[in-house]
Amino acid sequence: MKFTVTAARDLAERVLAALGHDATDAVLIADHLIDCELRGLAYGGLARAISIAERIARTGDRRRAIRVLHETPVSARLDGGDQLGYLVAHRATQIATGKAEATGIAVVGASDTWYTGMLSYYAEIAAARGLVSVIASNASPWVAPHGATEGRFGTNPICFGFPSADEPVIWDVGTSAIIHAEVTLARRLGQLLPADVAFDAEGQPTRDPGAALAGAFAAWGGHKGSGLGIVVQLLGIMAGSPPIPPELAGFGFVIITMRPDLMGSADDFRANVSAYAKGVRTARPVDGGAPVRMPFDRSRAERQRRRAADAIEIPDEICRQLNDIVARQPAGVNS
Amino acid sequence: MKFTVTAARDLAERVLAALGHDATDAVLIADHLIDCELRGLAYGGLARAISIAERIARTGDRRRAIRVLHETPVSARLDGGDQLGYLVAHRATQIATGKAEATGIAVVGASDTWYTGMLSYYAEIAAARGLVSVIASNASPWVAPHGATEGRFGTNPICFGFPSADEPVIWDVGTSAIIHAEVTLARRLGQLLPADVAFDAEGQPTRDPGAALAGAFAAWGGHKGSGLGIVVQLLGIMAGSPPIPPELAGFGFVIITMRPDLMGSADDFRANVSAYAKGVRTARPVDGGAPVRMPFDRSRAERQRRRAADAIEIPDEICRQLNDIVARQPAGVNS
Numbered sequence: 001m002k003f004t005v006t007a008a009r010d011l012a013e014r015v016l017a018a019l020g021h022d023a024t025d026a027v028l029i030a031d032h033l034i035d036c037e038l039r040g041l042a043y044g045g046l047a048r049a050i051s052i053a054e055r056i057a058r059t060g061d062r063r064r065a066i067r068v069l070h071e072t073p074v075s076a077r078l079d080g081g082d083q084l085g086y087l088v089a090h091r092a093t094q095i096a097t098g099k100a101e102a103t104g105i106a107v108v109g110a111s112d113t114w115y116t117g118m119l120s121y122y123a124e125i126a127a128a129r130g131l132v133s134v135i136a137s138n139a140s141p142w143v144a145p146h147g148a149t150e151g152r153f154g155t156n157p158i159c160f161g162f163p164s165a166d167e168p169v170i171w172d173v174g175t176s177a178i179i180h181a182e183v184t185l186a187r188r189l190g191q192l193l194p195a196d197v198a199f200d201a202e203g204q205p206t207r208d209p210g211a212a213l214a215g216a217f218a219a220w221g222g223h224k225g226s227g228l229g230i231v232v233q234l235l236g237i238m239a240g241s242p243p244i245p246p247e248l249a250g251f252g253f254v255i256i257t258m259r260p261d262l263m264g265s266a267d268d269f270r271a272n273v274s275a276y277a278k279g280v281r282t283a284r285p286v287d288g289g290a291p292v293r294m295p296f297d298r299s300r301a302e303r304q305r306r307r308a309a310d311a312i313e314i315p316d317e318i319c320r321q322l323n324d325i326v327a328r329q330p331a332g333v334n335s
Numbered sequence: 336m337k338f339t340v341t342a343a344r345d346l347a348e349r350v351l352a353a354l355g356h357d358a359t360d361a362v363l364i365a366d367h368l369i370d371c372e373l374r375g376l377a378y379g380g381l382a383r384a385i386s387i388a389e390r391i392a393r394t395g396d397r398r399r400a401i402r403v404l405h406e407t408p409v410s411a412r413l414d415g416g417d418q419l420g421y422l423v424a425h426r427a428t429q430i431a432t433g434k435a436e437a438t439g440i441a442v443v444g445a446s447d448t449w450y451t452g453m454l455s456y457y458a459e460i461a462a463a464r465g466l467v468s469v470i471a472s473n474a475s476p477w478v479a480p481h482g483a484t485e486g487r488f489g490t491n492p493i494c495f496g497f498p499s500a501d502e503p504v505i506w507d508v509g510t511s512a513i514i515h516a517e518v519t520l521a522r523r524l525g526q527l528l529p530a531d532v533a534f535d536a537e538g539q540p541t542r543d544p545g546a547a548l549a550g551a552f553a554a555w556g557g558h559k560g561s562g563l564g565i566v567v568q569l570l571g572i573m574a575g576s577p578p579i580p581p582e583l584a585g586f587g588f589v590i591i592t593m594r595p596d597l598m599g600s601a602d603d604f605r606a607n608v609s610a611y612a613k614g615v616r617t618a619r620p621v622d623g624g625a626p627v628r629m630p631f632d633r634s635r636a637e638r639q640r641r642r643a644a645d646a647i648e649i650p651d652e653i654c655r656q657l658n659d660i661v662a663r664q665p666a667g668v669n670s
Contacts, residue, residue: 074409074439075597104409105442109598132573134469148618148627160566169569171562203619221556227506227630230615231495234504234608238467238598243611256591262410263444263573273569276578283483284538292483295562
């Protein structure tokens with residue numbers, strides 16, 4: 001079903017209100033989900049609201065206020081209060097960017113959260129304030145380390161962001177061979193997974209998304225990529241995540257952000273980032289290949305295209321389930 | 336030829352003295368090269384001293400003193416003075432760890448250096464002081480971004496280090512499909528490269544190390560890995576490296592280091608890192624596979640084995656060239 005961006009945003013906000021979020025939080029979470037849709041990452045878009053509803057149905061609403069447990073001029077540690085990562089990570093980003101603007105560099109960690117979304121969302125916030133950022137978020141042990149068939153870390157995204165004289169450079173990757181939300185969406189739509197991305201509970205390769213969710217996904221990038229997944233898990237542990245979090249709870253989030261003028265002229269740095277990006281994009285492509293892309297170029301182009309068309313396509317089955325949530329639980333019931 | 340560790344260290348120090356390094360610096364650089372040998376990374380070991388001699392023969396000795404250009408309580412920016420990265424990165428690490436101990440988190444960047452070696456060497460220093468670290472070093476444009484056949488970034492290592500209750504966890508990877516020193520060593524020994532790791536100057540695949548050095552190496556890890564190489568280049572640019580440094584000069588180095596007790600109990604964190612590492616190592620291996628390893632486990636075991644045997648094997652041709660350097664340029668000539 002085709003929505004205008006405004007209509008899709010409105011639907012997302014109504015679903016989130018039905019799930020007990022006040023207007024401010026619903027707007028913030030919906031903005032993140034809509035940004036996923038605009039960027040063509042449907043598995044992290046409106047479909048994610050169904051996964052949120054399922055999680056709350058399973059555990060009950062355990063939310064507490066997000067609290068600062070410990071703070072210094074260059075750091076803060078938050079208790080996420082079992083709130084959605086979209087909210088906790090946004091709060092952490094606000095605190096980290098404020099502190100970095102004041103002191104030069106800051107680190108903020110948060111524990112007891114879940115579903116932190118696209119880390120690039122937070123890196124864009126930091127870059128818009130002229131800051132370089134390093135962001136990581138761990139999760140439940142859905143992913144097997146290289147050489148193993150049992151989960152020991154999450155799909156564990158990591159992201160670096162850089163301001164430039166024009167568009168920021170953002171590198172945001174997951175460290176698993178497949179993203180959790182892709183597997184959930186495949187199960188929801190009755191599709192098979194690609195080969196070689198998952199093990200079942202007995203450690204045998206599987207293409208069944210249900211079996212993969214009961215087993216483990218493969219790590220991305222052999223031993224190097226697997227090591228990066230471990231790095232993200234350790235950063236999450238530093239932020240207060242248990243070494244192996246339970247299902248969809250207890251995730252950690254870390255953002256380090258800094259002013260490039262600690263090192264020299266910020267203007268020179270921004271100009272150099274832009275010049276460098278241009279240099280990469282104009283590198284000679286492989287025979288018959290497309291022009292070379294910088295990280296985030298695809299996302300930026302997709303977002304511009306859908307914004308210009310003012311159109312977001314949501315599968316009918318997802319629309320039906322979203323409308324069910326709104327019908328089942330009128331806004332305000334849990335808030 | 337087989338050396339005791341002491342004899343290999345002595346040879347390295349004599350070569351470095353012949354290349355104009357005073358005793359303090361020669362000891363520091365030799366320690367790094369010997370650590371490479373102990374860890375089984377011969378391409379970064381004593382053979383590297385020959386590459387250093389060739390670089391100095393080509394450019395002349397342009398060394399200036401390493402200087403602090405700009406400093407805050409949480410940062411420093413160094414001019415590396417065209418000194419070897421082993422020295423510049425070591426200095427940056429000393430400053431960063433001292434500042435992080437005082438303020439909680441610090442970032443130090445350095446420009447105008449070359450050959451920064453294994454970043455894990457610096458991460459081990461930080462971890463021994465109980466600090467978490469993020470370290471990156473860019474280089475000359477030897478590596479083609481994913482989809483390109485022309486160099487736009489260096490072999491660009493990146494490293495994360497974590498203290499634990501026993502052995503630190505260190506993840507240190509290059510972002511190219513092959514390491515520069517491996518290609519140099521292959522050329523020195525007259526060997527072919529593996530397939531699919533390099534392009535010649537015309538952009539065609541090549542296995543000839545000389546053609547690869549005139550062309551470009553492939554990036555590691557497809558678009559994700561290529562993006563990480565770009566991230567490292569941008570971190571280097573932040574530290575004052577030109578976007579595209581010249582051959583073996585103008586590299587950047589960045590270290591961010593922080594106290595885990597910014598986030599909570601440092602003892603709990605260290606215990607959790609150890610427990611997590613144990614959990615990874617005991618994950619069920621793939622059918623017929625070896626036990627799962629944590630990053631750095633292989634290096635640590637190799638180092639222990641060679642230390643216990645007190646034996647380092649150096650190819651005869653490398654020994655001959657090292658002895659030539661000592662004979663050609665007696666210690667003290669350039670210092």
